[in-house]
Structure formats: C-alpha cells, structure tokens
Amino acid sequence: MTTTVNQTQAHRVDGEPGVGASLEAVRRRLGHWLRIDASRLLWPSRCLVCEAPGLEGLDLCGACCDALPWNRCACPHCALPLATPGVCGACLRRGAVRARRGRAPLLDGVHAAFVYAAPLDRLLPRFKFHRDLAAGALLSQLVADAARQWPRPHALVPVPLHRARLRRRGYDQALELARPLAQALELPLRGDLLWRTRATAAQSELGAGARRRNLRGAFAVRCPDALPAHVALVDDVMTTGTTVLAAAEALRRAGVQRVDAWVCARVP
Known part of the structure; x- marks a missing residue:
C-alpha cells in the first residue's frame, strides 16, 4: 500500500493559515x-x-x-486530462495488450501538476530553452504543492540530458526542477542514478513512432547495487510519454520495484 506525501489540506499562499495552525x-x-x-x-x-x-x-x-491550469482530473496511467475520473481509452488498450503478453506496466503511476496551457505555456519554454531559472524555481514551488498529494517515493530521479546537450544548454532543466522539489518534500535526490548513454534527436521534432525509436536504449543505470525500491522520475513536460517510459524501462531492468513519473505539465 502506498502512502501520500502529505494529506494536509492546502492553504492559500496569499491568505492566512487556518485557525490554530502554527x-x-x-x-x-x-x-x-x-x-x-x-x-x-x-x-x-x-x-x-x-x-x-x-x-x-x-x-x-x-x-x-x-488562471493556473491544474490537472486535477486525469488518467492515473498517463496523466491525460479527462472530463471525468477514470482511465483513458489508450491506456485501457495498452494495458490489455501488456496483460495478454504477461508484461507489467513500466510506470505504476503518472502525475502532472498542470495541463500545458496558459500561463504554463509561457513559463515552461522560458525555463527550458531560455535560461530563466527563476521560472524554474516558481514551477518547482507549484509542483511541490501538488506533489504533496501524490504517492511518496523513496527518491526523486531527474530525467537526464546527454552531456552534449547539457554543454550546449548549460543546465539540465529536469535537475533544476527536481532539486528544490526534493528539498521542499524532504526526499532524497538521486541525480547520480540514471544517465543518458547517447545523444538523441530532440523529441519535439519527431512523431510518435520516431520518438520511440529515437529513445530505444538511450538510458542506463549507473549504480545497480544501491537502488531505492520506489522512485519518481521528474521531468518538465510530457507529450507522448516516450521519454519517461524509456527511463522507467532502464530502472526496471536494473531492479527498481516501482517507478512513477512526476511532470510539471501534460500536453493534452
């Protein structure tokens, strides 16, 4: 049975805390x-x-x-925004196929704090592509507020960039998102656990099938002898989920028992 990070009801950041709150x-x-x-x-x-x-x-x-587009009603397997609670049709079909083949899902749960819409569609590109680390700090703060209600992992694992892209960009946006998130939630940050074995084309430039081929075997685990049993992968945006699935597959093969994905925003 999983436990949640915090069941305390949220306080408004612009108001006074509840009566009796210390x-x-x-x-x-x-x-x-x-x-x-x-x-x-x-x-x-x-x-x-x-x-x-x-x-x-x-x-x-x-x-x-x-105006923040909180993703409060979503598919638990892919975080796709839904009108009513439940599992989306695509995940039902994929689950049936995996069950027939005797395969467990790579991801136990996917959680997205927001739908990729205004004003997130202004903040996230500035953070990811234009070195706006203040926007990243704000996004981490907001994700932490949502993540207190998500199942609590043993560690956070940012989805890594390849070193070539890291040199060009100058920072790893998933790590910059995960570091203050781990601090706020008092969780270990395992940025050393996962690495990108090869440079890949930008996922935003590819279709769904090409995305899967692009990331096949692109991740590996560095230290298989010191693995947390339950980790949450942290990334900025999820579109098809190919990136987090490829990272989750590497962690599963290394022996991690449960892998969730935590993302800032889900593209509908």
Whole structure:
C-alpha cells in the first residue's frame, strides 16, 4: 500500500493559515520558499508572467495564480486530462495488450501538476530553452504543492540530458526542477542514478513512432547495487510519454520495484 506525501489540506499562499495552525506548520508546508529574508523585504516579488506585484512568497500575481491550469482530473496511467475520473481509452488498450503478453506496466503511476496551457505555456519554454531559472524555481514551488498529494517515493530521479546537450544548454532543466522539489518534500535526490548513454534527436521534432525509436536504449543505470525500491522520475513536460517510459524501462531492468513519473505539465 502506498502512502501520500502529505494529506494536509492546502492553504492559500496569499491568505492566512487556518485557525490554530502554527508558524512551524506553515514553514513545513511551503518549506524554504516562504523564508522572508532581507531581499524579499527590499525587492517584493513580481509576477513572472505579467510583471504585476506577486503574492507573498510567490513570483505570481493573484490573477495568474487563479488562471493556473491544474490537472486535477486525469488518467492515473498517463496523466491525460479527462472530463471525468477514470482511465483513458489508450491506456485501457495498452494495458490489455501488456496483460495478454504477461508484461507489467513500466510506470505504476503518472502525475502532472498542470495541463500545458496558459500561463504554463509561457513559463515552461522560458525555463527550458531560455535560461530563466527563476521560472524554474516558481514551477518547482507549484509542483511541490501538488506533489504533496501524490504517492511518496523513496527518491526523486531527474530525467537526464546527454552531456552534449547539457554543454550546449548549460543546465539540465529536469535537475533544476527536481532539486528544490526534493528539498521542499524532504526526499532524497538521486541525480547520480540514471544517465543518458547517447545523444538523441530532440523529441519535439519527431512523431510518435520516431520518438520511440529515437529513445530505444538511450538510458542506463549507473549504480545497480544501491537502488531505492520506489522512485519518481521528474521531468518538465510530457507529450507522448516516450521519454519517461524509456527511463522507467532502464530502472526496471536494473531492479527498481516501482517507478512513477512526476511532470510539471501534460500536453493534452
């Protein structure tokens, strides 16, 4: 039986905590992001989307915060947004095929904090392609708020870039997303566990079949003797799920018993 990260009901970031909530409980709730230091007092937060004054402890204004496309009703196997709770048709078909072949699913669960829509479709490209690490910190903060309700893994594993692309880009967006997320949720970060064995073409430029061929055998596990039993892969955006499935396959073959995927946004 899995346990959730935190069942405490969320507080509004722009309002007062519930009656009787202690200052220590608030600090545990939002972690290091709500530590108001001198820089926050001298330079109040600004919304990273529209540049209006931000909410306390959040680089997002009230209007943009209200517009966030939370992915609250989604397929548990692929995080596809759904109108009603349940499993999507594609996952039902894939599950039936795998069951006939006697194969267990590679991913036990997929969780996406948001649907890829405004204003996420402005923040994520700035973070991923334009070195906007402030946008990445904001996204981590928001994902952490959602992830408190997801099954708690033993460790977070960012989906790695190949070293050639890392040199070109200068940073690994999945690692930058996962590092503050692990800190906020008090989970081990295992950025050393998974590596990309070869350079691959950008997935955004390929169709579904080409994506699968592109990533076949593209991941490997570095230290198979020190594996957590349950890990959550962390990535920024999920479209077809090919990347996280390829990473999950490498982890499964190495002996990880349960693999979930945590992504910031799911493309509908």
